[in-house]
Structures are given as C-alpha cells and as structure tokens.
Amino acid sequence: MFLEFFIWGAWFVTMGTFLGMNLQASGAQTAAAFSTQSFGAIIAPFIIGLIADRYFNAERILGILHLSGAALMFLMFRSESFGVFYPAVFMYMILYMPTLALVNSVSFRQMSDPEKEFASVRVWGTIGWISAGLVISYLFHWDSVDGMARGFLKNTFLMASIASLILGLFSFTLPKTPPKAEKGSQVSISDILGLEALKLLKDKNYLVFFISSILICIPLAFYYQNANPFLAEIGVSDPTGKMTIGQVSEALFLLLLPVFFKRFGFKTTLLIGMIAWVIRYTLFAFGDAEGGLWMLIVGIALHGICYDFFFVSGQIYTDSKAGPKIQSAAQGMITLATYGIGMLIGFAIAGQVTDVYLNADGSHDWNSIWLIPAGIAILVVLFFLVLFKNEVLSKKTEPQPIKR
CATH class of the missing domain: 1.20.1250.20 (MFS general substrate transporter like domains)
Structure with missing residues (x-):
C-alpha cells in the first residue's frame, strides 16, 4: 500500500x-x-x-x-x-x-x-x-x-x-x-459500469447530489493541475513538500467526519465541504510567497475539508441510498461520474483558463485563474443549497473513522 x-x-x-x-x-x-x-x-x-x-x-x-x-x-x-x-x-x-x-x-x-x-x-x-x-x-x-x-x-x-x-x-x-467469479460466467457492460444504479437518479435529492458531484470536480481539477505550478512560479520554496500538508489534513478531518455528521447533518456537512473550495481558491488568488504565504498554507490545509466532507461523505450517502443489491454498482457509478466525466470536464476547462491568462513573459495571472474555480464553487453551493432537502442517514450508514 x-x-x-x-x-x-x-x-x-x-x-x-x-x-x-x-x-x-x-x-x-x-x-x-x-x-x-x-x-x-x-x-x-x-x-x-x-x-x-x-x-x-x-x-x-x-x-x-x-x-x-x-x-x-x-x-x-x-x-x-x-x-x-x-x-x-x-x-x-x-x-x-x-x-x-x-x-x-x-x-x-x-x-x-x-x-x-x-x-x-x-x-x-x-x-x-x-x-x-x-x-x-x-x-x-x-x-x-x-x-x-x-x-x-x-x-x-x-x-x-x-x-x-x-x-x-x-x-x-x-x-x-x-x-472469485467463474470463468464461464456472464457479465454485462451494465454490470461493469454500474448502470443499474441509474435508478437512483429518480430520487430528486440524489439527482441534485449527483449533478453537484460532477460540477464540484471542476474546481478539484484546477487544484490537481495548477497548484504545484502556481506555488513554484510565484517562488514558494519546496512546494511539493508543503503540499503534503493537504494529505495530513485529509487524514485528520476524516476522523472528524462522524462528529460533523452527528452534529450538523448530511446537507450541512456537504455544504461545508463545498464552501471550503470557495475559501481555498480565494486564499490562493490573494496569497503570495512572502507576507501572504500563510494564506497559501491555509488553502493547502483545507484539502481535508474539501475532499473528505464532500467526496467521502458522498460515498457514504450513495451507499445509504443504494441498498445492498446495488451498493457496488452505485459506488461504481458515482466514481465514473466524478473521476471520469467530472474530472474530464474540469481538466479541459482548467487548461483553457490557464492558457487565457498566460502573460507575454510566460508567467500567469494567477489571481484571475483562481477566482474562476472559486466562482464555479459558489454556483455549485447555491445549486445544492436551494434544491437539496436535508436527510437523516440511518445509523448503520453513519461514517466510522476506520472506513477510508
């Protein structure tokens, strides 16, 4: 591992x-x-x-x-x-x-x-x-x-x-x-891609969550593609080492996830995760390698909230909605939608935006670049806030710290 x-x-x-x-x-x-x-x-x-x-x-x-x-x-x-x-x-x-x-x-x-x-x-x-x-x-x-x-x-x-x-x-x-499967056993493309789980989209709440999951991957793609080049270009020392703060944060906030579920509920937990994307990119937009370095460090450290509070929570929510018969299919579907479709769209947009704000001297207008995913995240927050109705997950589907 x-x-x-x-x-x-x-x-x-x-x-x-x-x-x-x-x-x-x-x-x-x-x-x-x-x-x-x-x-x-x-x-x-x-x-x-x-x-x-x-x-x-x-x-x-x-x-x-x-x-x-x-x-x-x-x-x-x-x-x-x-x-x-x-x-x-x-x-x-x-x-x-x-x-x-x-x-x-x-x-x-x-x-x-x-x-x-x-x-x-x-x-x-x-x-x-x-x-x-x-x-x-x-x-x-x-x-x-x-x-x-x-x-x-x-x-x-x-x-x-x-x-x-x-x-x-x-x-x-x-x-x-x-x-485990027998060599001669039949398997359909629908089974492999988890298409049987598409029936979950008939549930309005899950449909809103599903669309939000795809859209929030656009800001996520900006982080994966641009964070390290951004830190390196503006002169932050040891940028790759500093970015490991995000993984430490991810591990710590995973332990806090059950507490937030219990105290604030599922909808609020997801909203906190999406709002964290807005705060993170705003900090990136206005931070720098000197007096504003603390803003960049905080932005990196928010990775735990950004990822755990939305994506891990989303996996738990999907599991609770699917039921035992299509649990695997449902997880396959949400993974395909986010890391497949959502990230493809996100990387395409991030690439185009990065080229648009390329300066003549080879540097980038990072302030404008980071404000765009921040704006997209705000729109996703408003979409989810207005259309998603809060639900109470059953105790058996509440997150446990050991499940990662």
Whole structure:
C-alpha cells in the first residue's frame, strides 16, 4: 500500500510544473496529460470486471501492471517532447488506475474483519504519498529553484519507475488471491459500469447530489493541475513538500467526519465541504510567497475539508441510498461520474483558463485563474443549497473513522 501511493505521489503532483518548465507544454496540453487519469478511471472497470475478476489472480495482474508501468514511467523520464510524453502517460494511467482496486482486493481477501483491519493497512498509502512529496522537496530538492532550472524534476519519473519495478516484483510474493467469479460466467457492460444504479437518479435529492458531484470536480481539477505550478512560479520554496500538508489534513478531518455528521447533518456537512473550495481558491488568488504565504498554507490545509466532507461523505450517502443489491454498482457509478466525466470536464476547462491568462513573459495571472474555480464553487453551493432537502442517514450508514 505504501509503494502503491508513493508511486502516484512521486510524479502526479509535480507533473504540471514539469510539463510547463521542461517540455514547454501549454495549458491545454497539461490538461490533456492530467485527463489521462479520467480515461484510466473510465477504462479500469473493464479491466477489473472482464479480466482480473475472472481469469487471473489479483496479485499476479497487479505485478504485471506495475512492471509494465515501470517501463512506461522510464519512457516518460526520457521524454524530451510532449508528443513522446503524452502517449506514455496515457498508457500508464490506463494500466495504473486498475491497480487501485486490485491492491484493495488483495488486502480484503486476507482479512477476517476488514472494517477493523483495513484502516491500519490503508493509512500506509497516505504515508507513501506524503513520503514522496517530502523526498522530492527536502531530500533531493528537485523542486527547488535551482533544481527546476537544471531540469531535475524529470527525476521524479525515474523514482516512480524504480518504485513501480520494486512493487511489480514484490506483488508476485503476495498471498494468492484467485478470482472469485467463474470463468464461464456472464457479465454485462451494465454490470461493469454500474448502470443499474441509474435508478437512483429518480430520487430528486440524489439527482441534485449527483449533478453537484460532477460540477464540484471542476474546481478539484484546477487544484490537481495548477497548484504545484502556481506555488513554484510565484517562488514558494519546496512546494511539493508543503503540499503534503493537504494529505495530513485529509487524514485528520476524516476522523472528524462522524462528529460533523452527528452534529450538523448530511446537507450541512456537504455544504461545508463545498464552501471550503470557495475559501481555498480565494486564499490562493490573494496569497503570495512572502507576507501572504500563510494564506497559501491555509488553502493547502483545507484539502481535508474539501475532499473528505464532500467526496467521502458522498460515498457514504450513495451507499445509504443504494441498498445492498446495488451498493457496488452505485459506488461504481458515482466514481465514473466524478473521476471520469467530472474530472474530464474540469481538466479541459482548467487548461483553457490557464492558457487565457498566460502573460507575454510566460508567467500567469494567477489571481484571475483562481477566482474562476472559486466562482464555479459558489454556483455549485447555491445549486445544492436551494434544491437539496436535508436527510437523516440511518445509523448503520453513519461514517466510522476506520472506513477510508
């Protein structure tokens, strides 16, 4: 689990900065590179549902995917143009996104009580992501002004390649996790994509939440694509290391989520999460690397509220509405809608906005760039506030700190 998320955190956070500084990529090209995550999320259910769940042990396909990913990551390290880089990152994300489900499958199948045991394993994923950022900023200084000027950011892909190679080989030593489904069993595209859960959209409240989930992914895409390049461009030291504050915050606010559910209810909790996006981007718009650095740090630290209070709460809400028969299908549908459709739209808009506010000297008008996702988040807040009617979740679906 540590290696799984160390690999992702080793390159994904700094990719926007690398593309702009090393490959002179435009905002639209950078958006296209980040959008590969969405394509991977859309295609992943087919790989899991049609192949991994029926023909191969989970630990073996996990190993094959990471070994293949190591080769693609090395190609990204050697890329000297966006034309060479993009096909490699596209293929890599097609292979990597299914591993997020596979590593969970291997974990769950070895546990007698996943609800109690999984948290102590999954937390190492968060530690892995944080460790990657700390290594980049404070051990190798690849994202320092001197490091970026000398092109050292490309070494993040080499580090990820080595970690992927290690995990690929290590995966074959994991406990055997054979497929549960019979090889000859029939599976429909509807089952794989969770389309049976579309019946939930007949519920007006859930429809409002579903649309809000897609729309709030637009501001989320701005953060993934622009946060690291923004911090680096305005002169914040060790930007990747400072961004790990967001992951620490995510872990802490997850523990507070049950308290907010109990005290304020589901609707208010979601609204707090969406309002946090507005505050975060407003702080980014007016903060700077000197006297306004505290605004940037607070904006980064709000990641826990932004993510946990909306996306994790949304997963819990979806589970409560679906019922046991279509629980898996419903989770698949909301994941496809957010990380697939929502993020694709978000990255496309973020790329265009970044190009529009590009100055003649190569810098950006970050104040204007960040106020746009802040404005979008305000509109989503108003949409959700007016149309969503508060509901009380049953006790069995209330969030527990161990579920992550």
